[in-house]
Amino acid sequence: MTTTTASVPAGKNRPYSGTGDRLRLWWDAQARPTQWLIGVPFIVFIAFLPVLRIPVLTTVGTDFGGVMAQFGMIALVAIGLNVVVGSAGLLDLGYVGFYAIGAYTVALLTSPDSPWNLTDQWLSQRWAWLFCVPIAIAITAISGLILGSPTLRLRGDYLAIVTLGFGEIVRLLADNLTTITQGGRGLQGVAFPYFGGTDKNPDGVFSAGNSDAPWNSGLWWFWLSIVLIVIVLLVVGNLERSRVGRAWIAIREDEDAAEIMGVPTFKFKLWAFMIGAAIGGLSGALYAGQVQFVVPTNFNVINSMFFLCAVVLGGQGNKLGVILGAFIIVYLPNFFQGRTSLFGIPIDGNDIAGYKYLFFGIALIVLMIFRPQGLFPARQKLLAYSRGLYQAARRAALGGDRATSAAAVLADGPADASSDVPGAGTKDGGDR
């Protein structure tokens, strides 16, 4: 029997600590049913925000549902980019390229303006979007592979500029290959999922035409993205708590050491790129469906920067953090728009909104100074079946505050902890 010592005083610091870790600590302390009890209503609450229209929160000048829909898409983007940047530590400044490829795949296959339009041949407009989403994901993943295989040999900042170039090249191709993409004229009439058509909304709830607030198309797209986010979180969470996720972190921390430890670093970097790309492509497909119109200008470098801001602002490496980051990036610029008063104080929101990029820039600088690790930094969990281990540690930690000897606390620990070991983490999805 190993002896346990409480020699390490509670109070050792860690690089990622603060709200994120504290919250995670608390969350892990909850029993599984409790976690469900808290988690599900919370997600439902978020999902219904555009319906509830809480006064100060709801945007005025733009439709809140629409804003949330965009948030959903950017959240997906942020989760995908987080795999690449946050986990594997590969600085990708051209992520918007994947977003664009996803959007253009759907648009090229379903827009009547496109030479490759399938909808007038054998694919019904109703199913076209759904049919194209997997294609979009596959094509972006492949483009991730194509971009990655030659360039992932490059290190750090070389990779950054090459990816930035890639993002630009994608946009410029969309712009220049006018016979296929219509260049700057864009592709119109992109398909969207057909669902719940009524007399009033003959094209279904996802149609841009559905504008009966609050149940308008924005809300539906938001819901669709929530579902996709949850799925993607499960997938990414599973990856993180596996050999793959550990390899990513190891690569991020010390690529040479990782390789010498036998980790096939190139392969896993490539996977990170492909997975990130695929998620970006999925989000792009959502975008194309929602807006039903794609033009190259929506995919310029600045958007890559915004995506990266979402990731770093939220706390790179932390999936929930980056979602929060995405929310801030999307929501803040819309907040002032059209407001005539705030908390009873009369303002000219449109005027303020005119300065949004100024404020945005200042906010970025200030936030980074005060929270250099991001708003919501937290350590990833990298082991799938170690719930018991961490629970034992946590109990000891909590016990350490009360009793000085952790051993005393541990004494009553083993019973339920060990019962929790094998496979207990199986359903530990989504990291929530």
Place this chain on the structure above:
Amino acid sequence: GCSSKDDSGGGGGGATGGSTGGSSALSIQPLVQIDNTGKEVAASDASGAADPAGDGSAKCSDVSLAMAGALTGGNAALGLNIYNGAKLAVDEHNKANADCQVTLKKFDTEGDPQKATQVAPTIVSDKTVLGLLGPAFSGETKATGGIFKQAGLLSATASATNPGLTTNGWSNFFRGLGNDNSQGAAIAKYMTDTLGYKKVCVVADNQDYSVGLADVVTKTLGSAADKDCAASVKQGDTDFSATVQIVKSAQADAVYYAGYYQEAAPFVSQLRSSGVTLPFISDDGTNDPEFVKQAGDASKDAYLTCPCGPAPSDFATKYQASAGKAPGVYSVEAYDLVTIMLKAIDSGVTDRADMVKFFAGYDGQGVAKHYKWDSSGELASTTTWVYQVK
């Protein structure tokens, strides 16, 4: 100390607003109004133009009009031109009609299609909004047309000129000016028939509007379009050396540029300073006092077109007083379209469907031109104005 190096001693101080081009005192002067075949048409008589003030006895309550376009971001100037024109009309109306106070609500789309899809539902769900002036750009109009269509809300644009917009069956959509087909065809014909060019280099930037316009111009020019020196540049470019080289080494009679003044000004400057003296012809995106200010003497004699007519001087005066600057492109169209909406309200229109009907049946003179639409929402007859920098 240094004395002024400005040997001609002129003003040129303020960097905004003024319509003169610095010390060389160049400005954009209307030259001729032409039809789609490049033939001159006499300027219409604007004296009977509809007046937003009406007879001063209108009654209405709780109605508003919306304006959507880029109010912030890089293209804000264009949106503001439109907003200010609309605001002038509404102010005049409200001043004259104490019992019918119409609110003008502005919605910022930044010119971004996705942003516009978020803004559109807000406009639609505001039940007091009876008519929409906008969206301003073709791209965002494409993205949101379905929303307004489904809501049955009048969407009258003072600026979106992409020809495709009226082919979607949007019965609520009206265009207050000629589309790029007519502008492009008109100037192309004018170049070959009136100005007598045999070879023209068509250069365009990469934006929706420019690409479309360049297409039409090239097509209409037919064999007069010189393929060897056709070139495409990018929004935001400032350095056109390669394009200049291309033009320089071609044996052309003129350069046509489809795009906006931001790029047109440095382009023409660089053409001139590398010794290319070919005539320079451009479009409504370039047709802005800024162009002359930026390009200076290089802009001299350039032909600029616009489906929009020149602002009559009394309009310009009113506008200057209200907006604090000279009217820009589409200010007049915005004023006219909002005037029509106000007339509808004054005549008792209280719901969206009636507003659309009012537009469909409208036939009247405006400050800029005569307004009467065909069933697709295009003006029944369109003309293009040719201006020249002098």
Place this chain on the structure above:
Amino acid sequence: MPLLELDNVSVAYGRIEAVRGVSLAVEEGELVTLIGANGAGKTTTMRAISGIRPLSTGTVRFDGQDITRMPAHKRVLAGVVQAPEGRGVFPGMTVMENLEMGAYARTFASKAEHDETVDRVFELFPRLAERKTQVGGTMSGGEQQMLAIGRALMARPKLLLLDEPSMGLAPMVIQQIFRIISEINAQGTTILLVEQNAQQALSRSDRAYILETGEVTTTGPGKDLLADPAVKAAYLGVA
């Protein structure tokens, strides 16, 4: 008055106090050794002295002056020079450039003085003379260690801080290094030495301090400590 005096110095990394209330003094001309187990806080103490780690409490006095708040690079000007643990060779600079960096804060009276200093270093470490133009990063571990020590000598400090100079050196070179240390010291440079090779270090030093988990536990003349059975057991590996 001691040349260097630490009074109740504590240094923390985040919440961990690596050094707790350490007081020590080094008289002018002395050779003083700091020994202690891994993680005892020796390096941390050195870093506090040269100013690259801020103190949480306490004061550092050098040459009669309170230098607690003096930035690190100014301390070098004042005469405190450290050959850091882990060598800190500039990987992209040649051997010669690395040596020049050692004299960054020093102005030589003449070219001759400069050359003389360089020659002395080359005399001590002939390997460096052979490899003047080799890039620092490609030197072997031991060669880098020689370079680091040689570089510190270029500065001709009043107080020389040596953090484990024998680490990674071959046995023969270690003996040589210790001889050099004694020699420099004899020539008038005050030295504070951190060593794992307690045997050698203690036998050559005037006085020594033993650091345990961040605190000074024992102090005394080097020879006395060498004879102390507790010290023997813990640091000399004599069971």
Place this chain on the structure above:
Amino acid sequence: MSEPNSPDSLRAGAESNEQFLSPDGSISTSEDSREQDLPDGEVIEVDVDLASVNPDLADAGTVAEIVAADREIRAEVGAPLLEMKSVTMQFGGLTALDDVSFTINRGEILGLIGPNGAGKTTAFNAMTGVYRPSSGSVEFDGRALGSIKRNEITRRGIARTFQNIRLFSDMTALENVVVGTDARHRTSVPGAILRLPRHRREEKDAIDRGMALLEFVGIGSRATHQARNLPYGDQRRLEIARALATEPKLLCLDEPAAGFNPAEKEQLQDLIRKIRDDGFTVLLIEHDMRLVMGVTDRIVVLEFGRKIAEGLPQEIAQNPAVIAAYLGVPDDATA
């Protein structure tokens, strides 16, 4: 500037060339990577009771079994495992290794010693694929290493530690070791996403083995501590545990005792012996003669890139060439 075979390999982990960008990618250049002021925060780093997690690991016997689970060596102790065959390594005009040949036999601890700059680390790098020899070859387990990738070399069974510690400092101790097991695992992305049985098996195995290895090197209770916060000695142990997790046939240690005091060296010596006794083969580079003499079975001596001696420790200690080149005559008899 002289360059080895590829410019990249310069930065690629040669022990003597260890000034990398700080591995955590930190831009804060005010201090080295271990030196940052980190924000204060909550803690969960408390020692764990192993038995509370995995009761199987409670007794030392099982530990040893898990560590050395599928060793297939004992039978072949003494057979050559790695052969350096006339390896020459040149950097520009400098010959760092000059026609060096020696053999490492299964189950032994081979010491590699020599003066500074003799080419020990270079030899080591030639074995682990960091450099490719200018001429000659390295054969491992009967096959030439040729130009296979570094991670493949590890997979074939060569593991190493670093002279300057290079742990994944943000990870916990256990996670570090589990990364080491990567070399033996085959689950890839689909398996991990779907949590296929093999993934579960491997994960479970990795954690069990990881805990056992931590236990084996004596830091089992620190499993959930972040590597950066471990004391130096424990970090060294963790490096060894991580290397062992790759299930190597040959474990290469480059100056593992650097910075240890004699008492700590003693413990290390015991650990190295234990590793050998568990069936691993060990290559040890070290300047501490007491450690080298105390633990190695055989010694190879290099000088100026050439092998000058090879033999049992006692022989080497008496060898006049070695004494002249390397050992010197001790100043004091006690050392």
Place this chain on the structure above:
Amino acid sequence: MSAVLLHEAVGSVHAAIATDVIDFDSHRLFSNFWALTVEGLSYGAIYALVAVGYTLVYGVLRLINFAHSEIFMLGMFGQYAVLWGMGFLPRGNAYDEGIALTVMYIGIAMLGGMLVSGGAAVGLERVAYRPLRKRGAPSLTFLITAIGASFVLQEFVHFVLPLLTDHKFGGLNAQQPIRLVQETTVFTFFGADVTNVDLVIVVAALVLAFAVDRFVNATKFGRGIRAVAQDPVTATLMGVSRERIIMLTFLVGGLLAGAAATLYTLKIPNAVIYSGGFILGIKAFAAAVLGGIGNLRGALLGGLLLGVMELYGQAYFGPQWRDVVAFVVLVLVLLVRPTGILGESLGRARA
């Protein structure tokens, strides 16, 4: 997808490329080769000067200073304001002050631009980066701050500057140009016109590049810069003041950006606009990487190369492919030489 569809797809790609989308006009390239080279070199010289700023800061802080493009932009405004202050009012036509005076005015304007840019760079370092350094923030945090600073500087010129200067400077539109010289051909070179502006640009850039190179490679400060770049802690232990070195680095980068800005506006007087730094900044950054980021001479070489390649590419493929060409060249070079043409470290700049 069915085979037919695939066939169609391939077919239309071919069609697209064969028609007017890409030109593949080798005639245009070769007949204008020298003219393109001259133009390319003068743009390249400007990229090179800006690239030095990226490279130095990167070398010392491992930071991609995204806001450097805005430092450049401020330099354009700085020199503009100085010219204005000297009595040159904006107008459409070029001034003609004679060679000597013009060169003097350019020199003064350049000084102004350099001061503004240099000051802004140092200020940026103080306000935005230093606090992060004090907190030991991870590198991406710096990058995000740089992006934030980039927004702030642009929007400052866009919105705030006009309010402060009575709408003389800044705002949405480009400044009305001040043309100091009319670009005229001085001599021809294999049939390519070499203009006075080209000459000024290339000569000024060479002088500045030489000066920085000497500064970094041959002075004590320069050695300090390299030391901090390679190992900041040890550099401190050698008596190098890190903060001062960092400040100096930003200053040098800023000064060069200001000089580059002046040269650029000489070439393109219309370029003085709040958003005018962005694209050029990306190009310059690419140039820095191309040469080997952190490597001073690499930055200079990379800038020239990029400038020239871009123009060749434009002539061959058509102007709309310029940026594609630039990035493709970059990628190809990096694939062959993963750390840029001259390799990486500031320390090896003398190779």
